[in-house]
Amino acid sequence: MTTTVNQLLNSKTDKIFSVSPDTLVIDAIRMMNEQKVGALLVLDKCKLAGILSERDYTRKVILNNRSSKETPVSEIMTTAVKTVGPSQTVDECMVIMSENHIRHLPVVVDDVAIGVLSIMDVVKNIISEKQMIIDQLEHYITDTAY
Numbered sequence: 030m031t032t033t034v035n036q037l038l039n040s041k042t043d044k045i046f047s048v049s050p051d052t053l054v055i056d057a058i059r060m061m062n063e064q065k066v067g068a069l070l071v072l073d074k075c076k077l078a079g080i081l082s083e084r085d086y087t088r089k090v091i092l093n094n095r096s097s098k099e100t101p102v103s104e105i106m107t108t109a110v111k112t113v114g115p116s117q118t119v120d121e122c123m124v125i126m127s128e129n130h131i132r133h134l135p136v137v138v139d140d141v142a143i144g145v146l147s148i149m150d151v152v153k154n155i156i157s158e159k160q161m162i163i164d165q166l167e168h169y170i171t172d173t174a175y
Contacts, residue, residue, distance in 0.1 A: 032154055034122065034136050035115035038144040045142055047072045048081065050103035054090055057081055057102050067147070068133040071106045076140045079106035080133060112137040113146070119154045122146055 047070040048057045057069055061083065071079040081102050089105035090097055111125055112135045122134055126148055134151075136144040 032119045032158065033115065034113050034117050034119065034144075034146065037119055037146065037150060037154055038115065038136060041144070041150065045070060045145055047142070048102055049073065050078055050101065050106070052102045053098060054081075054086065054095075054100045054102055054105060055097040058086060058097060068145070070135055070142050070145065071102055072142065077110060077112070077135055077137055077142050079103075079108045080110050080135065081106045082133060110135060114138060115143065119151055119158075122151050123155060126151065 046060060046064050046066055048060065050071055050073050052071075061067065061069060068080055068082040070077060071081055079102075085105050085107055086097075089095070090100060095105075111129050111131060113122055113125065115136060115138065126132065126134055132148045134146045135142045136146060
């Protein structure tokens with residue numbers, strides 16, 4: 030059984046948290062803290078323009094002595110965003126996340142973000158699928174034992 034991105038999104042209650050490119054970094058970081066998320070989508074007129082992660086903040090603001098109160102998100106966001114579509118599988122997401130060393134993967138249809146998967150969403154789903162297979166095998170073994 031392979032779960033699709035759409036199936037996983039439907040099982041989540043999380044909404045998309047986003048900011049605009051001109052949002053100040055301090056406000057974006059406050060939103061991340063309030064919403065308890067590690068990344069925000071950066072939307073420009075409802076289109077995905079980038080993603081801002083805690084990693085972007087630490088590497089591009091803190092380590093470069095920039096001011097969070099004066100720097101717009103557009104100056105530090107990641108613009109080469111890896112995305113997936115709703116019909117892709119969770120296994121494909123894991124490969125993309127692993128190969129690109131990323132923790133958040135926007136789900137996009139026609140340049141419009143419809144959701145975000147975190148590495149935890151993907152890992153929990155894969156573990157759940159593997160446990161279901163184990164349970165089925167155990168059931169099969171006990172039913173066919175002499």
